[in-house]
Amino acid sequence: MREGTFSAVTDGDAPQVDVLGIKISRRGKEFMSEMVKIAEIFGKNVFNEVVMKERLPKSVFKKMKKTMEDGVELDPSIADVVAHAMKEWAIERGATHYTHWFQPLTGVTAEKHDSFISAPDTEGRVIMEFSGKELIKGEPDASSFPSGGLRATFEARGYTAWDCTSPAFLREDAIGVTLCIPTAFCSYKGEALDQKTPLLRSMQAIDGQALRILRLFGNTRAKRVCPSVGPEQEYFLVDRAKYLQRKDLIYAGRTLFGAMPPKGQELEDHYFGAIRERIGSYMKEVNEELWKLGVTAKTQHNEVAPAQHELAPIYDQANLAVDHNQMVMETLKKVAGRHGLTCLLHEKPFAGVNGSGKHNNWSLTSDDGVNLLSPGETPHENIQFLLVLGCILKAVDIHADLLRESAADVGNDHRLGANEAPPAIISVFLGEQLEDVIDQLCSTGEATHSKKGGTLRTGVATLPDLDQDATDRNRTSPFAFTGNKFEFRMVGSSDSIAPPNVVLNTIVAEAFKEAADELEAAEDFDTAVHDMIKHLLKEHKRIIFNGNGYSNAWVEEAEKRGLPNIRSMVEAIPALTTKKAVKLYEEFGVFTRAELESRAEVEYEAYSKVINIEARTMIDMASKQIIPAVIRYTTHLAASLNGVKTACPEADTSVQAELLVETSDMLSDMKVALANLIDITEKCGAMEAGMIQAHAYHDKVVPAMEALRTPADRLEMIVDKELWPFPSYGDLIFEV
Ligand code: ADP
Ligand code: MG
Numbered sequence: 001m002r003e004g005t006f007s008a009v010t011d012g013d014a015p016q017v018d019v020l021g022i023k024i025s026r027r028g029k030e031f032m033s034e035m036v037k038i039a040e041i042f043g044k045n046v047f048n049e050v051v052m053k054e055r056l057p058k059s060v061f062k063k064m065k066k067t068m069e070d071g072v073e074l075d076p077s078i079a080d081v082v083a084h085a086m087k088e089w090a091i092e093r094g095a096t097h098y099t100h101w102f103q104p105l106t107g108v109t110a111e112k113h114d115s116f117i118s119a120p121d122t123e124g125r126v127i128m129e130f131s132g133k134e135l136i137k138g139e140p141d142a143s144s145f146p147s148g149g150l151r152a153t154f155e156a157r158g159y160t161a162w163d164c165t166s167p168a169f170l171r172e173d174a175i176g177v178t179l180c181i182p183t184a185f186c187s188y189k190g191e192a193l194d195q196k197t198p199l200l201r202s203m204q205a206i207d208g209q210a211l212r213i214l215r216l217f218g219n220t221r222a223k224r225v226c227p228s229v230g231p232e233q234e235y236f237l238v239d240r241a242k243y244l245q246r247k248d249l250i251y252a253g254r255t256l257f258g259a260m261p262p263k264g265q266e267l268e269d270h271y272f273g274a275i276r277e278r279i280g281s282y283m284k285e286v287n288e289e290l291w292k293l294g295v296t297a298k299t300q301h302n303e304v305a306p307a308q309h310e311l312a313p314i315y316d317q318a319n320l321a322v323d324h325n326q327m328v329m330e331t332l333k334k335v336a337g338r339h340g341l342t343c344l345l346h347e348k349p350f351a352g353v354n355g356s357g358k359h360n361n362w363s364l365t366s367d368d369g370v371n372l373l374s375p376g377e378t379p380h381e382n383i384q385f386l387l388v389l390g391c392i393l394k395a396v397d398i399h400a401d402l403l404r405e406s407a408a409d410v411g412n413d414h415r416l417g418a419n420e421a422p423p424a425i426i427s428v429f430l431g432e433q434l435e436d437v438i439d440q441l442c443s444t445g446e447a448t449h450s451k452k453g454g455t456l457r458t459g460v461a462t463l464p465d466l467d468q469d470a471t472d473r474n475r476t477s478p479f480a481f482t483g484n485k486f487e488f489r490m491v492g493s494s495d496s497i498a499p500p501n502v503v504l505n506t507i508v509a510e511a512f513k514e515a516a517d518e519l520e521a522a523e524d525f526d527t528a529v530h531d532m533i534k535h536l537l538k539e540h541k542r543i544i545f546n547g548n549g550y551s552n553a554w555v556e557e558a559e560k561r562g563l564p565n566i567r568s569m570v571e572a573i574p575a576l577t578t579k580k581a582v583k584l585y586e587e588f589g590v591f592t593r594a595e596l597e598s599r600a601e602v603e604y605e606a607y608s609k610v611i612n613i614e615a616r617t618m619i620d621m622a623s624k625q626i627i628p629a630v631i632r633y634t635t636h637l638a639a640s641l642n643g644v645k646t647a648c649p650e651a652d653t654s655v656q657a658e659l660l661v662e663t664s665d666m667l668s669d670m671k672v673a674l675a676n677l678i679d680i681t682e683k684c685g686a687m688e689a690g691m692i693q694a695h696a697y698h699d700k701v702v703p704a705m706e707a708l709r710t711p712a713d714r715l716e717m718i719v720d721k722e723l724w725p726f727p728s729y730g731d732l733i734f735e736v
Helices: 026-031 033-041 049-055 058-070 076-092 132-136 196-216 247-252 277-292 318-338 383-398 400-406 411-419 432-444 498-521 525-539 552-561 569-577 579-587 593-647 654-685 691-718 729-734
Strands: 006-009 016-019 022-025 095-101 113-115 158-162 169-173 176-187 225-239 297-302 308-313 341-344 358-366 479-481 486-488
Touching (some): 049 058, 076 095, 196 358, 225 729, 277 297, 277 308, 277 318, 383 432, 383 498, 383 525, 400 498, 400 569, 498 579, 569 691
Antiparallel strands (some): 016 022, 095 113, 225 358
């Protein structure tokens, strides 16, 4: 809830303005117009603390703040006052409608708009109304949202409840201005049907347990510990006109056919490359839109694959970070249209080049400013840090399956353990410095020193020598310690970051709880904590891996260590409902068994539906576009062959003849593969929804899709480009 500060200060003869904390002259201000603009627009569309302070009576503001900061229940008696202030503020800014904005299990956000107008009075006049009740609670018909059997279709009622820890905001688009109220979404019986409810529950769990750890180390000031999250969002941009020519991009969000162009990403010239003008102006508008929404868009760059980019905000509380990431995804898509572009958030829009992920940076921060994951200069002496680290290693080791599951979505099957990194095996990268401390503790029982970073000599007299970090980075690790946070790199680019954070918060809460239970009862705390750290590190050392996670050697090594290697979404889903998972989640009130079972059900269904759409799209494209194009080509070839032969019997027509044979052979391969895909997709589609159906789609339909793609992609390399029915990979990723 940061607010840009921009205030004019007149300072004698040299008038100055204070822009974002920098004092500059008025003349300088002209040059800094862009920065001034940021200061002015940042948070402009957010009903944040500054606005509330301005517009709410003091006592009401105080109560709101208490709810937001201490997590105490919202006093319903103030709801009307807050709603009134929110309505006035929104209407002043042009809002006509409000919506409860929520995150059902569809992976995208949902909203139903209501206008502020009341029923006309007897003279036909309307007024603008918005009550506390409307702010706090909504009742959208829930029957068409996935519930995984939690609710029969006839039990339609669902509730949305205001999450006042995430500020309301105004969305400006073609519809006009809409007041969006972030809400949780539950069934009639209170079961979670969304991403936010379990996230908030898991934040409560880690808060309580982390505070116990802090208290053990004598911290009596902290009142709250909150997970901080910074997600790095990757995406592709393609030209909208070309996008519209590809049914696979339209229906599936990824290409289902497509031969590699002569150039891919092998030169690595796109990564961090200069940003082209068209993309640059897009990024600028994305940033501005996000800043207005209070999203701290900070870093942007070109990614590894051609046409791939990244955007990262400054980290925030987990709950806000999750909401903001949804806004980032929405904004990336919306703004793309205005620039004649389409933003692809799919994990693998193009085979053969890098896919997109979302690095989820996670740490724990107390309200008195301590980052529990900060090792300090001398980690070997930082007992609290070592205990926290030991607990995290234990949590990740024991619940690797849950963490892996949290990153499972259909698109991510193309990345994790398949065509590209990160691998599907969960391991933790700690880096040299920490590994050395752990080695010392495990071998001698004492850690006496911490490795220091040296000085990096550049070898150029005019360049400064650089301080070297004590630890290098490891890009191949799925769960890497990066100085004062862990970076979970498995999450898919289109997926919500709520599930991985629910898992992280809850599994670490469990490890903290077990540690605190023991340590609070210990007679000699110092000895007990020392022994516990050693024990934790020894016991869970197998999860640490600092080497190359992309190598086959690691797959073998991980198997020896007994680490799970879960290669697909359908194999990952059962982790949700194991005895271990149910016990964990029920103990911390994050999910009931029924909620877990429903989520597993929703995921199996989602898997089947997505693969079914992909298969049917391939069938459509193969039948109506590719095969007719190839037939046209063979007809041209045959006509040319006959024509040349007639005109000049002694001319060499072997090229036409060979091409005709080759193309016709592949065409017939394609027809066989198509018939097979049609048959298998129909059979799977007729099965009852659930686990068995999802496995059938995975085991039968996916390979049948591959089998159809192979001859089609080979044909694309032969057939006259003029006749090929849609833009090629080269057209899509190199000509944006
Ligand atoms: P990279 O890992 O790509 O070098 P950074 O480490 O600077 O980039 O940051 C990546 C993301 O991690 C950003 O969103 C940043 O705000 C976030 N981040 C930085 N520190 C923390 C922290 N202590 N906890 C959570 N996220 C953090
Ligand atoms: Mg990073």
